[in-house]
Amino acid sequence: MNWKSWGISKSPWLYHVNTGSCNNCDIEVVDCLTPKFDVERIGGKLVGSPRHADVLMVTGPMTRKSKPRFERILEASARPFIVAAVGTCACSKGIFHDAYNCVGPVRKVTEDFDEDIMVVNIPGCPPRPEAIIEGLDAGLKALKEVEI
Amino acid sequence: MVGGLVFDFFVFPGLLFTLSAGVIASWLVRKVSALVQWRVGPPLLQPAYDIAKLFGKENIIPEESLEWSYLLVPLMGPAGLLLSSIILVKANYPGTSFVGDIIVLLYLLVLPGLAVVLGGMSSGNPLSSLGSNRELKLIIAYELPLLLAVTAAIVNAGGGLRLAGFTSEPVVASISGAFGFIAALLCIQAELGFIPFDSPEAETEIMGGPLIEYSGPLLGLFKISHLMALLVLPLFLVTVFLGGFSTGWGALWGALKYVLVLVGIILIKNTNPRLRSDQALKFFWYGAAPLALLALVLAVVGNLAGIGWL
Numbered sequence: 001m002n003w004k005s006w007g008i009s010k011s012p013w014l015y016h017v018n019t020g021s022c023n024n025c026d027i028e029v030v031d032c033l034t035p036k037f038d039v040e041r042i043g044g045k046l047v048g049s050p051r052h053a054d055v056l057m058v059t060g061p062m063t064r065k066s067k068p069r070f071e072r073i074l075e076a077s078a079r080p081f082i083v084a085a086v087g088t089c090a091c092s093k094g095i096f097h098d099a100y101n102c103v104g105p106v107r108k109v110t111e112d113f114d115e116d117i118m119v120v121n122i123p124g125c126p127p128r129p130e131a132i133i134e135g136l137d138a139g140l141k142a143l144k145e146v147e148i
Numbered sequence: 149m150v151g152g153l154v155f156d157f158f159v160f161p162g163l164l165f166t167l168s169a170g171v172i173a174s175w176l177v178r179k180v181s182a183l184v185q186w187r188v189g190p191p192l193l194q195p196a197y198d199i200a201k202l203f204g205k206e207n208i209i210p211e212e213s214l215e216w217s218y219l220l221v222p223l224m225g226p227a228g229l230l231l232s233s234i235i236l237v238k239a240n241y242p243g244t245s246f247v248g249d250i251i252v253l254l255y256l257l258v259l260p261g262l263a264v265v266l267g268g269m270s271s272g273n274p275l276s277s278l279g280s281n282r283e284l285k286l287i288i289a290y291e292l293p294l295l296l297a298v299t300a301a302i303v304n305a306g307g308g309l310r311l312a313g314f315t316s317e318p319v320v321a322s323i324s325g326a327f328g329f330i331a332a333l334l335c336i337q338a339e340l341g342f343i344p345f346d347s348p349e350a351e352t353e354i355m356g357g358p359l360i361e362y363s364g365p366l367l368g369l370f371k372i373s374h375l376m377a378l379l380v381l382p383l384f385l386v387t388v389f390l391g392g393f394s395t396g397w398g399a400l401w402g403a404l405k406y407v408l409v410l411v412g413i414i415l416i417k418n419t420n421p422r423l424r425s426d427q428a429l430k431f432f433w434y435g436a437a438p439l440a441l442l443a444l445v446l447a448v449v450g451n452l453a454g455i456g457w458l
């Protein structure tokens with residue numbers, strides 16, 4: 001474990017990316033910040049710029065239009081960071097599996113862009129806030145094992 | 149002598165003290181905000197974790213930025229605040245031969261705001277230059293009442309421009325001092341970039357404003373500048389208006405005054421909506437500045453007529 005990934009696991013700043021989701025997962029992501037779940041207990045907070053982000057919370061099945069935008073966000077983010085695919089659509093395209101306009105899932109697009117970026121899948125339609133926090137925790141723990 | 153100087157700059161009241169006290173102040177801001185919103189809030193060392201993490205991240209320099217100013221400007225804020233912290237703390241202990249000059253201090257306190265403006269302007273992003281624009285308007289707005297209020301305090305204390313002259317008896321214990329304190333408190337709120345005067349950093353509209361392109365260590369320097377400002381600016385109010393602090397029990401009493409001022413600022417932050425730039429300008433020029441001017445007039449009258457409570 002090195003100090004860089006330790007720092008990220010202590011203060012994960014979240015950046016919210018919507019790639020064509022129905023807004024359900026987005027609301028659950030914002031739920032994590034509410035008094036009941038309060039992700040700030042573990043240092044998480046929502047930031048407005050991908051330059052500040054440590055975790056990209058990606059929701060939605062990755063429509064054809066949003067793919068180039070998402071790749072630009074991946075390019076703009078300061079490394080090291082992890083990608084969290086929130087919701088069934090982001091994990092496996094869900095009910096949009098054979099849709100012509102969806103090029104997901106998020107893991108495939110991210111790995112096509114850069115193989116070194118770690119992707120955490122958080123399934124659920126929408127995932128409960130507890131599940132999102134657990135997924136974040138798992139991702140940050142896994143990040144500690146990797147040499148950055 | 150040189151050893152003492154090094155101690156002053158790097159341990160107390162210099163870098164180490166300012167940073168550690170700033171971390172606690174920054175934690176206090178987030179914790180009290182969380183308690184107001186019925187949340188638990190972050191652990192004590194959270195601001196330190198944030199800064200440690202930022203220093204471990206990649207440093208992106210945008211292609212369209214003005215590179216040398218983009219890289220140099222983040223150092224301005226911590227440098228200015230470090231010097232003002234040393235001047236403030238030294239001036240509160242009469243034993244030292246140091247003469248704290250309030251004019252120098254006022255100049256140094258403009259540096260962090262100016263650094264944010266320059267950093268935003270040189271990062272080549274439309275949103276960040278918009279944020280810089282708003283920050284500049286805010287500086288123009290709050291400098292006038294702040295200077296008027298400080299002038300009122302100078303006249304009231306009658307100790308000239310030396311900071312040590314303010315600490316003999318609290319300025320706020322008179323009518324002009326109380327008015328001046330209220331005006332200065334609002335200016336400090338704007339200087340810290342807190343709600344209701346956070347239009348430069350409006351996170352929901354322009355996404356962090358001037359700092360939008362900064363990442364990694366440079367962003368960490370801006371965060372350090374902000375947490376130092378959380379220590380220095382309320383300390384400035386405590387020294388000029390509330391009688392400062394001294395050794396022994398006086399230090400504890402001074403710390404209590406500082407925490408009270410800080411918590412007041414946090415509560416204003418948490419119970420108000422954001423003002424637009426024009427509303428902030430109106431608020432400061434038509435609201436706070438006349439109040440500070442009134443304080444100045446009362447202080448002059450009180451000084452000439454020899455009325456202590458005016």
